[in-house]
Amino acid sequence: MTATTNRPTTTPTRVGTVDGAATTIRPKKPILAATGGPAHRPSAAAHLTDADVERLGRELDALRDRIISTRGAKDAAYIRRVIRIQRTLEVVGRATLLLSKKKSAFVAGTAMLSVAKILENMEIGHNVLHGQWDWMRDPDIHSTTWEWDFVTPAAAWKHTHNDLHHTWTNVLGKDKDVGYSTLRMAEDQPWRPFNILNPAINLILAPFFEWGIAIYDLELEAVKDGEKSKDDLKRDLKAVGRKVVRQFTKDYAATPLAAMPFGSGKQALIGTFTANAIRNVWAHSVIFCGHFPDGVDTFTEEEIEGETRGDWYIRQMLGSANISGSKLMHIMTGNLSHQIEHHCFPDLPSNRYAEVAVEMREICQRYGLPYTTGPMPKQVYQAWAKVFRLALPNRPRPLPKNAAHAVNAPVPPRRSALPMVASVG
Amino acid sequence: MVQIRALRRVASILTTPRTPEDFLGLVNPLVSSRQLRGVVTKVVRETPDSTTIHFRPGRGWNQHAAGQWARIGVEIDGVRQWRSYSLSAAVGHDPAVTVTAIGFVSTALARDTKVGDVLFLDTPQGDFVLPEHPRPLLMLTAGSGLTPVMSMIRTLVPRRPDADVVLIHSARTRGDALFHDELLELADQFPGLQVRHWFTREEGGRRLDLSGVADLETLCPDWRERAAYACGPTDFLDAATELWQREGADGAVGDAPALTIERFAPVLLDGVGGEGGLVTFEKSDKEVEVGGDVPLLDAGEDCGVVMPSGCRMGICRSCLTPLVAGKVRDLRTGEVHGDEGELIQTCVNAAAGPVHLDI
Ligand SMILES: Cc1cc2nc3c(=O)[nH]c(=O)nc-3n(C[C@H](O)[C@H](O)[C@H](O)COP(=O)(O)OP(=O)(O)OC[C@H]3O[C@@H](n4cnc5c(N)ncnc54)[C@H](O)[C@@H]3O)c2cc1C
Ligand code: FES
Numbered sequence: 001m002t003a004t005t006n007r008p009t010t011t012p013t014r015v016g017t018v019d020g021a022a023t024t025i026r027p028k029k030p031i032l033a034a035t036g037g038p039a040h041r042p043s044a045a046a047h048l049t050d051a052d053v054e055r056l057g058r059e060l061d062a063l064r065d066r067i068i069s070t071r072g073a074k075d076a077a078y079i080r081r082v083i084r085i086q087r088t089l090e091v092v093g094r095a096t097l098l099l100s101k102k103k104s105a106f107v108a109g110t111a112m113l114s115v116a117k118i119l120e121n122m123e124i125g126h127n128v129l130h131g132q133w134d135w136m137r138d139p140d141i142h143s144t145t146w147e148w149d150f151v152t153p154a155a156a157w158k159h160t161h162n163d164l165h166h167t168w169t170n171v172l173g174k175d176k177d178v179g180y181s182t183l184r185m186a187e188d189q190p191w192r193p194f195n196i197l198n199p200a201i202n203l204i205l206a207p208f209f210e211w212g213i214a215i216y217d218l219e220l221e222a223v224k225d226g227e228k229s230k231d232d233l234k235r236d237l238k239a240v241g242r243k244v245v246r247q248f249t250k251d252y253a254a255t256p257l258a259a260m261p262f263g264s265g266k267q268a269l270i271g272t273f274t275a276n277a278i279r280n281v282w283a284h285s286v287i288f289c290g291h292f293p294d295g296v297d298t299f300t301e302e303e304i305e306g307e308t309r310g311d312w313y314i315r316q317m318l319g320s321a322n323i324s325g326s327k328l329m330h331i332m333t334g335n336l337s338h339q340i341e342h343h344c345f346p347d348l349p350s351n352r353y354a355e356v357a358v359e360m361r362e363i364c365q366r367y368g369l370p371y372t373t374g375p376m377p378k379q380v381y382q383a384w385a386k387v388f389r390l391a392l393p394n395r396p397r398p399l400p401k402n403a404a405h406a407v408n409a410p411v412p413p414r415r416s417a418l419p420m421v422a423s424v425g
Numbered sequence: 426m427v428q429i430r431a432l433r434r435v436a437s438i439l440t441t442p443r444t445p446e447d448f449l450g451l452v453n454p455l456v457s458s459r460q461l462r463g464v465v466t467k468v469v470r471e472t473p474d475s476t477t478i479h480f481r482p483g484r485g486w487n488q489h490a491a492g493q494w495a496r497i498g499v500e501i502d503g504v505r506q507w508r509s510y511s512l513s514a515a516v517g518h519d520p521a522v523t524v525t526a527i528g529f530v531s532t533a534l535a536r537d538t539k540v541g542d543v544l545f546l547d548t549p550q551g552d553f554v555l556p557e558h559p560r561p562l563l564m565l566t567a568g569s570g571l572t573p574v575m576s577m578i579r580t581l582v583p584r585r586p587d588a589d590v591v592l593i594h595s596a597r598t599r600g601d602a603l604f605h606d607e608l609l610e611l612a613d614q615f616p617g618l619q620v621r622h623w624f625t626r627e628e629g630g631r632r633l634d635l636s637g638v639a640d641l642e643t644l645c646p647d648w649r650e651r652a653a654y655a656c657g658p659t660d661f662l663d664a665a666t667e668l669w670q671r672e673g674a675d676g677a678v679g680d681a682p683a684l685t686i687e688r689f690a691p692v693l694l695d696g697v698g699g700e701g702g703l704v705t706f707e708k709s710d711k712e713v714e715v716g717g718d719v720p721l722l723d724a725g726e727d728c729g730v731v732m733p734s735g736c737r738m739g740i741c742r743s744c745l746t747p748l749v750a751g752k753v754r755d756l757r758t759g760e761v762h763g764d765e766g767e768l769i770q771t772c773v774n775a776a777a778g779p780v781h782l783d784i
Contacts, residue, residue: 076503084451091448094439134709134729137505140447140460142731144709147442162710246441254438 038306042297044370045314056367057310063359064345067352068135076136078351082123082331083141089116093275098259100267109268113275115332118282120149122334127350129158134347151210151247153239156217166346170291170298170319184390186298191393198391202384209280209287214240251276282332285380286323290339292383293321295372316343317364322357322373329376330354340371454543455483463520465542471523472601475569476535477513479521480544489549491516491580492573492654492687496735496743498545499534505545506530509736511572511656511687512549513604515579520549523603525569550741553654553687555580559587560652563645565665567595567633567657571603573687574656578611578618588617591645595623595633595657621645635664638672656687691738691773693756702776706730706784707749717754721746721771721782730784732771739773746771751780 034057037050048056093112100106125148127133133141147154168174172188183202184195205212218236222228251272259268297318304315323329323337330337330353338353341360348356364371374382436445449456455464463480470476489495494511508530510522526535538544555577556562564574571594581588596602602622612620621644623633634640641648649672655665669684701717704724709731715724722744725732735743739757745768752763753774761777763769769782 072502073500074503076500087443087448087451091451131710131729134711136500136503137726137729137731139731140457142729144731149442158710243442246438249438250441258439 032307032309032312034309036306036308038303038308038311040303041311042299042303042315042318044297044318045311047368048314050308052367053308053310053314055310056363057308057313059363060313060344061309063356063363064348067345067348067356071135071349071352075349075351076133076138079124079128079133079136079141079349082119086116086119086124089113089119094255097255097264097268097271098262099264100259100271101262101264105264106267106271110271110274110278113271114278117149117275117279118332121279121283122286122336123331123350124148124334125150125154126334126336129154130162131347132349149247150213151240151244152214152217153243156236156239157213160217160219162346166343169316169343170296171304171315172298172300174301183387185292185386187390187394188298189390191390196391198387199384202387206281206284207277209284210276214244285376286333286336288383289323289376289379290320290336292386293372293374293379294382294386295370296321313344314369316340317360317369317371319343320372321379322371323376323379324373325376327354340373455481457483461485461546461548463544463546465538465540465544466519467521468538468540471603472525474527474535474601475523475525475603476538477521477523478534478538478544479514479519480546481519482546485548486520486546487548488516489520489576490554491577492554493549493551493576494553494573494736495520495522495549496547497522497534498547499530499538501530501533506533507545507547507734507737508534509689509738511551511576513572513575513579515576515583517580523569523572523575525603527569547735547743550735551687553656553685556652559585561589561647561650562591563648563651563653564590564592564594565635565653565655565657566592567661568601569603570655570657570661570687570689572656574654575604577654578608582611582615582618585617588615590617591619591621591648591651593621593623593633593641593644595625595661598624598626633661635661635668638668641668653684654686655684656689659688659690659692662686662688688738688740691757693773694759699754699761699775699777702751702778702780704776705779705781707781708784715776717775717777718756719775720756721753721769721774721776721780724776725771725782725784732784734772737772739770742770744771745769747783749781749783752777753780 035050035054037053040046041048041053045053089112093109093114093116096105096109096112098109100109125146128141128146129143129148131143134143136142139145143158150157165175172186183205184191184198218233218240219228220233223230223233252269255272256265256269259265299315299319304311307315317340320339320343322340323333325337335350335353336342338350338357341348341353341356342350344360345353345356361371363369433445440448444459446457446459455462461483463482463486465478465480467479468476469479489512492511494509496507497510498505498507500506506529510524512520513523514521524531524534526532551573553573564577566574574592578590578592582590592608594602594608599605599622602624605622608618608620612618623640623644625632645651653665653669655662665684666686699717701715701719703712703714704721705712706725706728709725709729711725711728711730713724713728715721720737722732722734722737733744733746735741737744748763748765748767748769750765752761753769754761754777756773756775763777763780771782
């Protein structure tokens with residue numbers, strides 16, 4: 001139960017003001033070594049020496065500390081403003097749907113509710129649940145108390161997402177998820193005839209994304225493997241069940257019911273359903289852009305054996321992709337458009353990623369590391385292209401003419417991303 | 426009331442996973458039932474270092490008894506900070522606290538609070554309160570220790586013709602003395618109150634001496650007949666306690682103990698801090714390596730854990746947190762203790778080796 005969010009930190013933090021003077025907390029015990037290195041590094045980082053990687057680790061630690069030491073009232077005001085805007089949109093949007101018999105009210109209400117739901121899940125929910133705002137010590141904006149407008153309960157998601165996905169980012173066989181059995185997203189995954197359905201499954205997954213995540217968070221695979229007990233599954237199922245009932249009642253019973261006196265019951269139902277679907281498709285797209293576009297790496301377990309803090313950072317950089325765009329775009333993606341920065345520093349306040357990105361890009365350049373980014377349409381296209389490509393067996397690489405006998409030799413895996421279908425961010 | 430609750434239930438179907446209050450909070454910040462808040466209605470500069478902050482509390486506040494204190498939360502640099510302050514207003518009036526700037530939070534409160542600001546609150550508590558039955562009283566205060574006593578005086582003196590209160594208040598100078606003019610006016614107006622100020626500067630730097638009875642005998646000859654209340658700095662209270670014990674006046678006068686004291690700061694043993702260790706906050710999924718002299722409460726708050734707390738000095742037990750594993754050191758006594766499941770007062774206990782807390 002370590003704070004994975006703090007994983008690579010070893011810098012002392014200051015605590016308390018006892019007797020006027022701040023007492024220095026000794027450095028957090030590094031879970032990862034500061035020096036040394038794995039037997040071999042991912043190819044994109046193979047040119048770096050142990051000393052390079054160590055220096056890079058220190059630079060990124062310093063960057064993190066700099067942001068932490070300047071967190072303050074402005075950041076607190078930011079998240080409160082976003083929450084205020086989101087709640088206003090939610091109330092006004094839902095209220096407008098009560099009159100959705102009129103087409104303009106239907107369109108406006110659905111649009112506002114969609115935006116509210118997107119903000120709620122992405123810029124607010126995802127980031128609060130990461131503990132990005134815990135430092136404010138506001139019990140109303142805290143990772144231990146937050147519940148979101150998403151069918152999967154916050155507690156279940158925090159475990160699979162914060163503990164598993166963020167720790168084992170793109171490590172084959174470790175960063176497990178529902179996509180593994182249903183979607184084929186990596187060349188290294190063996191092809192089965194069933195994978196021909198890849199695009200169809202993904203197409204259905206997109207508008208029902210929250211349900212995909214809810215199922216993923218139940219960790220059915222872990223139950224099958226005996227890593228998770230049946231009792232735990234029962235408990236989780238109950239929690240999801242309760243959440244589903246509440247979410248369903250709100251959007252598909254109470255809202256339409258309230259709209260009925262205005263003759264707008266049916267339209268309101270369509271409105272809430274559409275808003276959920278729009279939010280789901282949007283979240284699905286953003287998540288796919290985070291780890292599946294071209295240029296994103298996956299890793300083997302040998303590659304992380306002996307991983308240092310610097311290597312951990314490098315893995316986060318190589319295994320993530322950003323989305324470029326306007327400020328509004330960044331907010332609507334919950335700043336997961338700064339996926340690289342988010343993966344290196346999952347618990348920094350999201351509004352600060354933009355400034356981290358400037359330095360991160362410079363650091364990548366200096367160390368000769370790729371920094372994958374692109375506009376949303378391009379990244380979405382590449383992710384979908386992968387879904388289609390991997391529906392078919394890997395195309396064998398052209399073989400030298402005189403090597404015909406080697407046709408059946410195992411195809412060396414091409415690097416590509418793992419399916420992180422069900423891990424928002 | 427029942428209707429409101431029913432309405433709330435219905436509304437929450439539409440607001441889940443938020444509460445209706447979360448949305449009402451958009452218009453009225455005081456409405457939250459989960460977090461008690463107060464809006465500042467008046468700010469009065471009392472002395473160069475002290476400020477009285479009047480506030481209108483939201484739903485969930487209980488009227489205080491004269492002498493009680495409340496936890497006040499304020500945001501400084503975006504971070505919620507909590508400290509305890511005695512309520513200085515008379516019972517029945519809108520509550521107020523009088524804050525003397527001596528450190529981080531008090532300075533921010535005393536200097537930066539403006540009308541309209543929102544403070545976070547906890548309900549009043551404490552048993553430094555007036556005796557149930559009327560009796561002659563002696564109030565012995567120094568510095569900001571006057572605040573709880575001021576609430577007692579404001580509550581008692583104007584309302585009870587039979588009140589008989591002597592206040593001995595020590596301050597550095599006339600200008601530093603809290604509520605100076607108001608006290609003299611009250612004493613003028615009501616025969617039940619006698620005020621004796623002791624200004625250390627004017628006494629040639631001589632502090633009110635409680636190591637012997639001489640000063641007391643001069644200022645209040647019948648002090649032995651009075652139920653006494655004392656509030657002030659640690660050494661002041663220590664001297665008073667010792668004096669009352671020595672003079673045998675520490676028996677009960679009627680149903681009230683002869684001397685009741687209120688401390689603003691914990692009495693920590695010097696140099697009890699030991700090794701410290703890695704503290705894990707299980708539910709919050711946070712861990713931090715701390716020194717052996719840092720209260721677990723501060724350690725938790727510093728890494729963003731929402732820790733329960735109250736007085737922050739080992740008296741109210743609001744901070745009790747279950748220990749999962751490890752040993753802790755009581756900073757008041759130096760004692761190392763810790764059984765699994767034991768409830769730890771985090772404000773006065775530090776890590777003695779690795780500690781796991783259930784929060
Ligand atoms: C029951 C109770 C009632 C209180 N009522 C009042 C009140 O009515 N008015 C008021 O101003 N304060 C009151 N206090 C004290 C208050 O809670 C804070 O401790 C005080 O304001 C200092 O906080 P800070 O953050 O400013 O100081 P910090 O930055 O936390 O500490 C600064 C330094 O001041 C020392 N210190 C703390 N308290 C005192 C003190 N009382 N006297 C001298 N040194 C101290 C600390 O040990 C530390 O060395 C009360 C405390 C308690 C427990
Ligand atoms: S906060 Fe009051 S006893 Fe710890």
